[in-house]
Amino acid sequence: MTGEGIPDEIIDARVEKIRKDAEDGGYLLNPDPDFVRALVAGICINEQRYGYAACPCRLASGNREEDLDIICPCDYRDSDLNDYGACYCALYVSAGVAAGTIKAPCVPERRPGRQERKKMSENNSANVSRKELIPVWRCRVCGYLCARENPPLICPICKASQDRFVRFM
Amino acid sequence: MQMEHVKGRRRGEIILYALSTCGWCAKTKNLLGELGVEYSYTYVDRLSPAEMEDAIREVEKYNPSGSFPTLVIDGSRVIVGFREAEIREALK
Ligand code: SF4
Numbered sequence: 001m002t003g004e005g006i007p008d009e010i011i012d013a014r015v016e017k018i019r020k021d022a023e024d025g026g027y028l029l030n031p032d033p034d035f036v037r038a039l040v041a042g043i044c045i046n047e048q049r050y051g052y053a054a055c056p057c058r059l060a061s062g063n064r065e066e067d068l069d070i071i072c073p074c075d076y077r078d079s080d081l082n083d084y085g086a087c088y089c090a091l092y093v094s095a096g097v098a099a100g101t102i103k104a105p106c107v108p109e110r111r112p113g114r115q116e117r118k119k120m121s122e123n124n125s126a127n128v129s130r131k132e133l134i135p136v137w138r139c140r141v142c143g144y145l146c147a148r149e150n151p152p153l154i155c156p157i158c159k160a161s162q163d164r165f166v167r168f169m
Numbered sequence: 170m171q172m173e174h175v176k177g178r179r180r181g182e183i184i185l186y187a188l189s190t191c192g193w194c195a196k197t198k199n200l201l202g203e204l205g206v207e208y209s210y211t212y213v214d215r216l217s218p219a220e221m222e223d224a225i226r227e228v229e230k231y232n233p234s235g236s237f238p239t240l241v242i243d244g245s246r247v248i249v250g251f252r253e254a255e256i257r258e259a260l261k
Contacts (some may be wrong), residue, residue: 042191043188056190058191090192112234133260
């Protein structure tokens with residue numbers, strides 16, 4: 001993978017920013033530094049091409065609004081981390097994968113296909129009813145609340161583990 | 170559609186639809202190289218808009234989610250994603 005004319009320093013700086021943001025929020029990056037760098041180069045290329053940091057492992061449309069769900073970190077990252085131990089690209093991984101004890105898995109694409117997305121955007125009402133089904137989780141250590149399918153693997157505030165969360169609503 | 174050809178051991182008609190920015194696509198391409206098979210590939214993200222649309226439709230025909238990498242062997246066997254064991258098995 002090449003940097004498509006993007007200077008090495010820009011890519012390196014972006015790697016550092018993504019790493020720091022991940023650490024601050026209780027997320028872990030893939031333990032293979034070359035793999036991480038190549039993905040981050042892809043994010044930089046996409047930003048240059050499309051004007052937004054589209055997921056390097058998905059084909060962006062060029063229309064930001066259509067691709068809001070795949071701007072990195074994407075809407076699917078945390079569900080994939082929870083279910084598979086890695087995001088779709090395996091940039092973000094679980095503790096087991098980060099430590100090298102588990103191999104990064106091949107994560108199936110969770111994003112609906114083109115036709116399905118079109119249908120979904122045509123009938124927005126489906127999204128409204130979904131909102132009520134999303135549970136709220138409470139970190140028992142620090143009280144952090146979040147509305148999502150599952151609690152985060154690590155609390156972004158106090159770094160407590162996922163099993164310290166309880167369902168709040 | 171613009172395809173790059175890689176020479177090697179003939180194991181059927183092998184086509185890889187990939188993205189130039191994607192880590193799993195790169196791993197799949199490396200694996201094909203390691204296996205030494207003859208194949209064609211295209212980086213769909215680098216195609217012109219018209220060619221890109223054709224390529225997306227082709228991918229969707231084999232893999233309705235339209236995701237990458239999509240590996241097609243002899244127009245019938247489809248392997249979606251970097252499924253290393255499956256690829257090795259299919260091309261051994
Ligand atoms: S799959 Fe991973 S790298 Fe791709 S957009 Fe989502 S979080 Fe970012």
